Amino acid sequence: MADRMRADARILPIFAAIVVIFGIVARGNANLMQAATFAAIDAVAAIGLSVLLGNVAQISLGQAGFFGIGAYTFGYLETAVTWPAGVALWLQFVLSTLAGTALAAVFGVLLGFIALRFRGHYLAMATLAFGLIVVDIAKVTPALGGAAGITNVPFPQFGSLTISGIAAYWYAWAMVAVAATLSFNLLRGRAGRAFEALRNDELAAEAIGVPTRRLKIAAFAYAGALAGFAGTFYGAFLGVVDPTAVNVGFSIDLLLMVVVGGAGGVAGAILGATIVGITNVYGHELENWRPVIYGVLVIVIAIAFPRGLIGLFVRPRRRDELTLAAAASSATAPPEPAQPVAASAREASGGDRSWLRIDAVDKRFGGLVAVDGVSFTLQNGTLTSLIGPNGAGKTTLFNTICGVSRPTHGRIEIAGRDVTGWQPHRIAALGVGRSFQNARLFGDMTVLENVLAGVYRTENATFASDLLALPRSRRSGRAALERASAALEALDLERIARVRARDLAFGDRRRVELARALAASPGLLLVDEPAAGLNASERARLRDDLQRLRAGGTTLLLVEHDMHLVMAISDRVMVLEFGKLIADGPAATVRDDPRVVAAYLGTA
């Protein structure tokens, strides 16, 4: 996605120049100006959908519904409501615009809640139904003018200036500039990194503390708000808001613009909306053929150029030049990660509270008891290994600790707080890092971006501060970068910082995953079979890394099959068999325990 951001940064100034030049050169041609104004209105809505579809991978076939909510709210406030005498016309316009945008955002949140429950086609159907409901309600509501719609919506007035004709062109493209700037800021900030992470791998995103559910809702609200914003000016520009303008066809048109232009980021959406706008002017001869051609175009582009037309201009590079990466090299000496870890660990755990306490935890799947009454308390700053034959329930226990699955009975306490039943991102936010058995990296992102995403939970930027690119977001981004570079350095990964994760060798993936977990200085680190699939020298390195972490004060819980490694580095070893702890103690004692020997080798 970094290349998409780069495309935006490069192409948007060119677009801006074209808009300005076109506005001056073509000002005499009313037809062209009108078409360009409609293109701008579409572009605002398309940008929102592009972020939703391309950056968050959530589809919506109901954007016309939000557009309609914005348009109808605006039209209603401007025609049917008697404003207090003191409110100037321009203020009415501004307030009506804000109200339309805000109401669309509220419905975006509602749709977002619904959307959380589905993926892919189900989501598409639910959003389509939402769009249809909006049109149908508009059609039968007398206050909204029924099938005829709201007529005589006045042109906006700023003093003596009436926003119509050429002024409308400038206003509409100024709206595009606002939408583009906000979206660009958002995607560049903490929220954008989190979107990218959740698009790649939701479970891994949760594990680094990204609240995936809340972010998806925010994305729906944002896309809804932009569509509503576009809708407000549609009513003002045309003077009429009627149901035909907000029907399902428009939702599909928007999808088409985004797919043709290229989903994700800003430039593709603007390009798509402009192309459709142009064909609206010059396509009259093909009138009836036009939608058929659009349909074919969408199919062909979705199959052959999934990155859209904008993707033809910007080719992805293997070694991505991240703007952030350039800053990283100039960043001041990164702090040694070991110290802050220790400090934060003690702080968060309240000094003497254990990082992890498990009390009589059961996990059943139907009749199968995967974890059976397990209790233990970890001593802070130690490395404990959990071993056991395949199927003993180790990973299941891990997942209940991380919040991926809820224990059937029992209580899990992290840093003194009862976290039983919490969502994974909340547990991560307490200072818990984890790695996965099969190294779940964000495949489309570079190593640096992966590790940067890992910093998420320690950042203090918010959705709003990202949108407006406030100093807070910039500071947060810089701090994140420093932490990420420190983590890369600690694991000796700077060399491959710009390689895309999916191109990495397996051993490197594991180390990157460890770096991602370390970047946020976890107090408790859960490591699931880190040695699996590593060769001898990689294992030696892993052993060093883990020992260094413990020396830094991190509390570690390790699931591992490599007995050599386990016996060499563990302060304590616990053995799980058929979901029960059968042994617990120092490595040497456990190794000689007859029950453990029997579990592994069988009894004679």
Add this chain to the structure above:
Amino acid sequence: MLQLVVAGLTVGSGYALVALGIHIILRATRVVNFAQGEFVVLGGLFAYSVVAQLHASVWIGLVVATVAGFGLGLAYERFVLRAAARAGELSVTIVTVGTVYVLLYGHALVWGSLPEPLPYFSGVEGDASWHVFGVQIAAQQLWVLGLLALALAVLGFFFERTTYGKAIRAAANNPAGAQLVGIDVDRARSISVAIAIALAAFGGAIIGPITLVGGAAGIGIAIKGFVGGIVGGLDSPVGCTLGGLLVGVVEKLLEGRFGYGVSDPVVYGLLIAMLLVRPQGLLGTLRATRD
């Protein structure tokens, strides 16, 4: 009231066939086909052309529509769905939406945008009808229900009793495993999609005499069929059938009581409510709706 129920069962038969088609394609390819309703419209138009241009019997029209639907389904799977699957799940959803556009506006280019009448299967002008317990039942309504039952019986026999049908189900259930035992998974997918599209076209031809054929009805049919599937359970053929019929009845009852404008938003609202409360449907067990 009973009159409305009978009318509802008739349009509901169309939704049931759409829901079944969506079910078959979903099971075989993990795709919800948004264009299913357009294929219903297309089937009706094929039958119309056979009757209007070739002056053949509407029964021949029905056969031609079904066979043409099968052929179209093969092409659709091969050149659209399979190609898009390589670009990811979202791409497949997008191309099925694109197909809606191509078919919706494409058939308007060929047949015009106004719906056309299809003759009644009874061959009687204005259709034969009987009064039973004060309810007027038209011959076409009986034909629709009878032909729906026939289609269900044929499908049930094919998927449950024949080796080939079982192979297709195996391929849908576990593609990798099916491949290992020698089933051609790609071919099974093609056939599944073709059967589903043939079913849609068949449905378009049998409800055509009542609803007229052509026009922009497809997207509504697709969504209501989907609602039926969701209500009954998209992973259960019986659920799909009953759900589709139920949606038809609900629609007609609402229409009878409150007029045209109200039934559609309520039915669409039913979809969202159902997805929220019981996404697996009344008779289904599907868990794939969530992460």
